Amino acid sequence: MLLNLVKQKHTVVIFFRSIVISVFLCLSQVSSNAKTHIIAKGETIGIIAKKYKLTISELAGYNGIRNPNRVKVGQRINIPENSISINYTVKLGDTLSSIAKKHQTTPDNIAKTNKISNPRKLKPGQKLKIIKGSSPKSTKPKVSNISEDSLSKINRPRVRRGRWKHIVVHHSGDNTNSLQGMEHYHRRVRRMENGLAYHFVIGNGVNTVDGKIYTGSRWSRQIRGGHVASTALNDIAIGICLVGNFDKRTPTAKQRSSLKALVYRLRQRTGIPLREVRTHRNINPKPTACPGRLLNLKGILN
16 A cells, blocks of 8 residues: 555656656747847947847838837837748749748848849849848738728729839818818819819818728829929829828828828839839928928838
8 A cells, every 4th residue: 555655646746747857848838939029228229220130110010110219218129930041042933022031021121131122123133131030910901891882993994013212291280171162272272273183182071081092093193293392293293182180180080091001002003113212201392391290101011
C-alpha cells in the first residue's frame, strides 16, 4: 500500500511538472512572437518607429493611429511581428502587390521605403528593401462606407490610365453651402461654362447630407476641374470639396470617413500615389488658407 502511495505521488508530481513546462513554453512562444512598447516621456511615434526599423506610417497604421502626433505617455504600442528588413530581387511577372502579399506588407510601404515613384515600372533584377511583417491592421478604408448610389457614379466613367496625377482636397468656406448654391456660384458668378468646379463634394449635414459623396459632372465626363489657380493643374487634378469652414471647426466624423474611402477608391481607379493627395493650400500656385487649419489631411488618410 505504501508503495502504491509513493507511485501515485510520483505520478502527480510528473503531471504538474508537465503542466508547468507546457505553460512556460506557451508563454515563451507568445512573448517571442508578440512585441509591445509602452511610450515613455519624450518618445514619439517617429522615435519608436526608428528603434524598430519601421516607418512612421507603418507603425501608426499597424496600431490604427490616425494622428501620429497624438500619442500619450504610457500608451501601449504593438510592434509588427517579425518586422525585419530583407533584400528582395524583383522577378519577371512581379508586381508591388504580389511582393507585398508575399512578405506581409503593403505596396505603399515598399514604394515609400524604396522611393518608387511609378509602381508600374518594376524591372526584373531590381533590388528592393522590404520590411517584413509590417502589414497594417486597419489602413484599408471600407469602400462600404460609400453608398451604393455614390459608388456606382464613382465607378461608372471609363478612366484613362495616367489621365489624373493629383487629388486636391478643399473646403467650401461656409458651413451652410448647398450643392445648388455652389453650382450657381461657379456657373453664373465665376462664369465657368462647366459649372461646379469640383469633381466631388462631401456634405456636412446642414444643407447637404452628412458624409454623402456627391459626384459632379466633371468626373462623369472626365473633364478638367476649375478648383486650382492653374489651367495645367486643373487638367490633371481631381478636386474634392468638403462642405464647411475648417478654420472654425473640424470636418464631421462622417465627412472624414467618406473622404478616406473616396480617396482610396479614386487611387485604385487612377493609380495616383498617396503622396499626390494634396490640400489646396499645398498645391495651389497662389497663397490660400483652404482647406482650413483644422482639416488634418494626413491624420484622416493614415
